[in-house]
Amino acid sequence: MPEIPDLEAVRRYLKPRLEDQPITSTAAPIPWIVRTGADGLEDLVGHQFVDILRHGKYLLFNVDDGRVLVVNAMLTGRFHWDEAGAKKPGRLAVVFGIGDEHELRYSDMRRMGRFYLTDPDHLDVIPQFPKMGPDVLAIDEEEFTALIAKRRGQIKNTLTNQEFVAGIGNAYSDEILWEARLHPHRKRSTMDDDDIHNLYEAIHTILDRSCAILDEIVHNEGLGKKAEWREHLSVHRKADEPCPRCGTPIKGQTRSGSETNYCVQCQPLFA
Numbered sequence: 001m002p003e004i005p006d007l008e009a010v011r012r013y014l015k016p017r018l019e020d021q022p023i024t025s026t027a028a029p030i031p032w033i034v035r036t037g038a039d040g041l042e043d044l045v046g047h048q049f050v051d052i053l054r055h056g057k058y059l060l061f062n063v064d065d066g067r068v069l070v071v072n073a074m075l076t077g078r079f080h081w082d083e084a085g086a087k088k089p090g091r092l093a094v095v096f097g098i099g100d101e102h103e104l105r106y107s108d109m110r111r112m113g114r115f116y117l118t119d120p121d122h123l124d125v126i127p128q129f130p131k132m133g134p135d136v137l138a139i140d141e142e143e144f145t146a147l148i149a150k151r152r153g154q155i156k157n158t159l160t161n162q163e164f165v166a167g168i169g170n171a172y173s174d175e176i177l178w179e180a181r182l183h184p185h186r187k188r189s190t191m192d193d194d195d196i197h198n199l200y201e202a203i204h205t206i207l208d209r210s211c212a213i214l215d216e217i218v219h220n221e222g223l224g225k226k227a228e229w230r231e232h233l234s235v236h237r238k239a240d241e242p243c244p245r246c247g248t249p250i251k252g253q254t255r256s257g258s259e260t261n262y263c264v265q266c267q268p269l270f271a
């Protein structure tokens, strides 16, 4: 599932390309992906996307008439920036003609992604959206410390809980906890001030570094080849490979289909 660095790479790639370009056509070959405002989709023609924001795992395309197109790409949603007339990707779900030469396309192999065209005062039509916590990159250490003080459970579950903070999923929680030397099953209640500080720092270190790496990949490759980029990760999906820090084989645990990876040496359960 795309997480902050994947979505930031898409956002930063598309933003300058959409600026000052009118939407010249719209189409939804898989119509039910558009859950709200589908009948207003063609009214976007003649308007522009003036900005792209991100909140957690959602991308928000602001339209010049005040509406907003909110996209949750879920597991396999991908954006493509193609020349008009280029070969279409499989499972093409939504298409916007941009200017005379390009198309912003969205494909989704598992067709689980969702589009909502609404106005900013009605984001509550989007399931889960109103319950979402602040974007993890939008809060400072003081806010983070205050929010995490209310949590008691295992730290990996907390980090990936979008009602706590939004944007971190299974892959980057493994990377962040490895960087902070915290065991994923560690209870928040056993963590001291230094642990919380290290965790906050690790979130920014890992996400900043990954955003820079992905920006460069997407700059070179363009959009559409992948929904997520994982090659640069240190421990996630690296079970049995040596820990990049100490050489101990990385542990892999699978629970209800999602894998957790960590180093038993660098991330002891009891500090």
Ligand SMILES: [Zn+2]
Pocket (backbone or CB within 6 Å): 243, 244, 245, 246, 247, 248, 263, 264, 265, 266, 267
């Ligand atoms: Zn290690």
